[in-house]
Amino acid sequence: MKNSILFCLFFLTGMLTQAQLWTSYQLSVNGDTINCVDKKNLKQGKWVIRTEELRGEPGYEEEGIFVDDKKEGPWRRYNLQGDILAIEFYKWGNRDGKQQYFTMLGDLLREESWKAVNPENPYDTIDVPDLNNPMVTTSKIIKHEAAEVKNGSWKFYDPATGMILKTEFWVYGQKEKAGGGAATQPVSGDPAKATPKPKAVEDWEKKNAGKKKVTVRDGRTSGG
Numbered sequence: 673m674k675n676s677i678l679f680c681l682f683f684l685t686g687m688l689t690q691a692q693l694w695t696s697y698q699l700s701v702n703g704d705t706i707n708c709v710d711k712k713n714l715k716q717g718k719w720v721i722r723t724e725e726l727r728g729e730p731g732y733e734e735e736g737i738f739v740d741d742k743k744e745g746p747w748r749r750y751n752l753q754g755d756i757l758a759i760e761f762y763k764w765g766n767r768d769g770k771q772q773y774f775t776m777l778g779d780l781l782r783e784e785s786w787k788a789v790n791p792e793n794p795y796d797t798i799d800v801p802d803l804n805n806p807m808v809t810t811s812k813i814i815k816h817e818a819a820e821v822k823n824g825s826w827k828f829y830d831p832a833t834g835m836i837l838k839t840e841f842w843v844y845g846q847k848e849k850a851g852g853g854a855a856t857q858p859v860s861g862d863p864a865k866a867t868p869k870p871k872a873v874e875d876w877e878k879k880n881a882g883k884k885k886v887t888v889r890d891g892r893t894s895g896g
Contacts, residue, residue: 714741725752732757741765751776763788766820779831785824785842789816798844814844821845 697708700720708717715738725731736747742765749758755778761769768788773781789796794816802808822842830837841848 714738716740722752736762764791764819768820770824775831777831780829780834781831782829783825783827785822785826786820787823787844788820789818791819796844816844818845 694708694710694716695713698706700706704718706718706720708715710716717738718735719738720733720735722733723731731752732749733752734747734749736743737745743762744765745762747758747760747762748756749760751757755776756774757776758774759772760767761771763769766788767784767786769786771784771786773784775781795813796816797811797813799809800812802810822845824842826840826842828837828839829835
């Protein structure tokens with residue numbers, strides 16, 4: 673009897689403490705305090721958010737941490753059957769680092785890479801190659817116009833085999849051309865085909881084939 677009374681006292685004390693800290697909160701099935709809103713009406717701590725199916729769009733549930741009403745750290749999204757759909761990472765409420773997205777069967781579909789921008793300091797310093805000497809770089813200060821920018825490697829997978837279908841490289845929101853070629857790099861494909869010569873060029877080469885010296889008119893006068 674005494675133990676029961678003590679337990680009730682501790683329980684009531686905990687409830688009063690929570691009421692003083694938060695304007696609203698919930699208790700999970702494990703008894704954890706979740707979905708807290710503080711006195712400034714800001715979301716704090718662990719949250720579990722459920723979105724029901726609407727107008728044909730599938731419902732989902734996501735869980736993670738809020739700091740001052742902004743998502744922070746890892747967030748996981750599941751369908752309403754409990755299957756993983758996405759693993760995202762946040763900083764200052766924006767996506768930052770590697771993000772993973774999955775099919776309804778749990779197969780990896782794509783990996784994205786983002787950089788979150790500090791809202792209090794939207795400027796960043798990057799190294800820019802010298803146009804005349806690629807081996808030399810100079811520092812340049814840039815201002816980000818968006819709260820989050822694509823930055824790093826993006827990979828797209830064949831969910832059936834797990835093989836990478838293509839890779840994209842991004843630098844602060846700009847698609848990078850690897851080796852001077854296209855930024856999108858398919859894993860396999862047809863080799864590059866040579867550009868066919870114009871017919872007039874082929875006729876000229878046939879006509880002058882075997883000649884040691886060919887006079888080419890370049891439009892200059894004899895005195896030039």
